[in-house]
Amino acid sequence: MDCPTMTMSVSPLSCFCMFLLCYATVLNPVSAMQSCDFPAIFNFGDSNSDTGGLAAAFNWTNPPYGETFFHMPAGRFSDGRLIIDFIATSFGLPFLSAYLNSLGTNFTNGANFATSASTTTPPRSIIPVGEFSPFYLDAQYWQFTQFIYRSQIIKKTGGIYKNLMPELEDFPKALYTFDIGQNDLAQGFFGNMSIEEVNASVPDIVNRFSTNIKNIYKLGARMFWIHNTGPIGCLPYILATFPAAQMDSAGCARAYNEVAQYFNYMLKEAIVQLRKDLPLAPITYVDVYSVKYSLYTEPHKYGFEHPLVACCGYGGKYNFSSVGVCGDTVTVNGSQIFIGSCERPSVRVNWDGVHYTEAAAKFVFDKISTGEFSDPPVPLRMACHSKLD
Ligand SMILES: *[C@@H]1O[C@H](CO)[C@@H](O)[C@H](O)[C@H]1NC(C)=O
Ligand SMILES: *[C@@H]1O[C@H](CO)[C@@H](O)[C@H](O)[C@H]1NC(C)=O
Ligand SMILES: *[C@@H]1O[C@H](CO)[C@@H](O)[C@H](O)[C@H]1NC(C)=O
Ligand SMILES: *[C@@H]1O[C@H](CO)[C@@H](O)[C@H](O)[C@H]1NC(C)=O
Ligand SMILES: *[C@@H]1O[C@H](CO)[C@@H](O)[C@H](O)[C@H]1NC(C)=O
Ligand SMILES: *[C@@H]1O[C@H](CO)[C@@H](O)[C@H](O)[C@H]1NC(C)=O
Numbered sequence: 531m532d533c534p535t536m537t538m539s540v541s542p543l544s545c546f547c548m549f550l551l552c553y554a555t556v557l558n559p560v561s562a563m564q565s566c567d568f569p570a571i572f573n574f575g576d577s578n579s580d581t582g583g584l585a586a587a588f589n590w591t592n593p594p595y596g597e598t599f600f601h602m603p604a605g606r607f608s609d610g611r612l613i614i615d616f617i618a619t620s621f622g623l624p625f626l627s628a629y630l631n632s633l634g635t636n637f638t639n640g641a642n643f644a645t646s647a648s649t650t651t652p653p654r655s656i657i658p659v660g661e662f663s664p665f666y667l668d669a670q671y672w673q674f675t676q677f678i679y680r681s682q683i684i685k686k687t688g689g690i691y692k693n694l695m696p697e698l699e700d701f702p703k704a705l706y707t708f709d710i711g712q713n714d715l716a717q718g719f720f721g722n723m724s725i726e727e728v729n730a731s732v733p734d735i736v737n738r739f740s741t742n743i744k745n746i747y748k749l750g751a752r753m754f755w756i757h758n759t760g761p762i763g764c765l766p767y768i769l770a771t772f773p774a775a776q777m778d779s780a781g782c783a784r785a786y787n788e789v790a791q792y793f794n795y796m797l798k799e800a801i802v803q804l805r806k807d808l809p810l811a812p813i814t815y816v817d818v819y820s821v822k823y824s825l826y827t828e829p830h831k832y833g834f835e836h837p838l839v840a841c842c843g844y845g846g847k848y849n850f851s852s853v854g855v856c857g858d859t860v861t862v863n864g865s866q867i868f869i870g871s872c873e874r875p876s877v878r879v880n881w882d883g884v885h886y887t888e889a890a891a892k893f894v895f896d897k898i899s900t901g902e903f904s905d906p907p908v909p910l911r912m913a914c915h916s917k918l919d
Contacts, residue, residue: 566914568621569700570640571614572751574670574742575709576663577607577646577885578760579614582628584646584663592857594842594871598888605631607646609841609875610888613757613818614642614707616895620910621705629673630665636694640704641677643670649713650738651731654721662717667710667742678749702750705913708743709757709818711735711793716762719786720771729789736796740804747808753914754813756801757898758794760822763787766840766848766883780826781838787823794819798905805916812916817903821894822886825879832893837879841872841887850883 573579582605585591591603599610605628606612615625618639626642627635645665647653653662665673678701685695696704714735718728743754762768763775763786775783794817801815829837838848844860844867845851854860858869872878881887886894901909908915 564915565911566621566705566753568623568703568705568753568914570638570696570704571618571621571623571626571707572640572674572701572704573614573626573642573644573707573709574667574674574746575644575707575757576648576713577644578709578712578757579612579642579644579707580628580646580648581606581612581614581626581642581644583630583642583644583665584648584657586628586631586633587645587663587665588657595857595882597871598875607882607885608888608891609871609881611891612888613709613891613895613898614644616892617705617707617755617899617910620895620899629677637677637681637696638694640696641674643673643677644709645670647713648710649717650710650735650742651714653713654717661720662713667738671742671745674746675749702752704751705753705755706746706751707755707757708739710739711759711797712762712790715759715786715789715793716767719762719768725785725789729792732789732793732796735793736800739797740800743804743813744807747811752811754811755816755910755913756797756813757816757818758797759790760819761787761826762790764823764826764838766838766843766850766880769838770846770848770850770883780823782823782826790819801905812908812914814908814913815905816898817905818894818898821897821903822890825890825893829879833877834879834889834893835877839878840880840883841875841878842870842881843883844869848883856882 585605596602596604597609618625623639626640627637629641629643645663647663648666649662650667653666655661656664681695682698684691715728718731761782763783768783768786778784798815801813805813825834826837840849842856843849844853854869856869860867875887876889878887879890899910901907
């Protein structure tokens with residue numbers, strides 16, 4: 531057990547570690563087939579699961595972001611809910627507050643450390659001068675470290691704070707969810723790296739990911755639900771930027787998707803190793819790639835249309851260009867144009883050229899929550915068990 535605090539005076543963190551020693555014996559052996567009762571979710575990642583972190587740090591999203599579900603911008607890069615929102619709701623938990631949001635947050639049932647544009651490795655260019663979030667995965671881990679400790683100090687001050695912070699004993703019982711990697715690939719593609727060079731950087735990215743999982747485990751996290759990365763080569767921001775790319779039968783940029791597949795292959799291997807290194811931890815690898823990709827190969831079967839075209843964008847074959855992005859007001863040929871939503875986001879896959887619609891997120895959630903796309907094939911509600919026995 532990696533608790534260095536046993537001989538020190540009792541701090542909230544050491545209580546936490548001692549508690550874990552007891553809890554680990556309860557977790558193991560697994561009580562077969564019982565649905566998990568996660569009191570909290572702690573999420574790490576990028577815009578695929580950012581519920582308001584980047585928006586709080588820099589600038590709140592503009593309309594029409596959020597219009598479908600929240601009827602106003604909600605800090606998410608979507609017209610509505612994200613996969614992580616559907617995950618929280620499925621456990622009867624409220625939507626996760628972004629750790630970086632100083633206004634109206636409630637962390638009783640977890641916290642979200644994800645920020646849009648986050649990478650796993652240190653970002654080479656940072657918003658607002660550059661393009662990526664300063665809160666890369668290591669930074670999210672540092673924030674989580676102080677969150678455990680400071681939330682308990684704040685809780686003790688009582689008053690209104692008492693009911694805004696999680697219980698100490700909820701940390702080892704919580705679900706830890708991850709969706710990150712897409713921006714590491716994007717950083718390479720949009721930087722001056724060849725596809726082969728980006729591909730060659732994958733092992734480093736995955737190593738860094740594994741290190742963070744181990745570090746978060748050392749803080750007491752036990753149950754992990756890890757999404758692989760989606761088919762980046764099907765997104766308008768790739769398709770519009772690299773028009774010379776060779777397309778596959780679904781119209782996606784083949785080589786870009788192959789790098790994503792290699793990332794996923796390495797991630798899956800890394801998780802096999804993590805299960806050996808962290809025997810107490812049920813770790814579920816979730817193949818989000820395959821579910822998202824099916825939206826491009828068989829959109830009509832699932833009730834979607836124009837999967838490769840942004841619903842909210844402007845210009846070109848993919849409704850995505852440098853003229854302006856979703857929510858901007860731009861001047862084109864002397865007239866002002868507001869870049870708003872398409873007519874039916876409920877039948878669309880891509881929202882703004884980079885991110886998925888709520889309808890697509892719901893579709894992906896429905897598929898991945900069954901366990902059919904998980905390794906081991908554990909449904910979401912069983913993700914506290916290491917396998918089905
Ligand atoms: C933030 O968003 C508002 C509303 O769209 C815009 O007017 C303002 O320029 C933005 N600020 C920054 C720093 O980007
Ligand atoms: C925060 O959430 C908890 C759990 O959902 C709830 O009991 C509590 O009342 C909330 N606190 C505030 C101030 O809304
Ligand atoms: C790529 O290289 C060009 C030419 O050397 C340079 O102007 C540009 O800033 C580079 N872009 C990035 C993202 O490094
Ligand atoms: C990426 O690297 C792996 C391992 O070397 C190789 O098998 C794969 O073909 C490469 N993919 C691309 C798109 O370069
Ligand atoms: C602006 O007007 C010209 C001439 O009518 C047209 O060819 C061009 O496509 C227009 N540009 C845009 C961005 O609509
Ligand atoms: C492209 O985006 C515009 C908003 O600028 C939207 O009105 C239009 O419906 C979109 N086109 C498609 C085909 O979705």
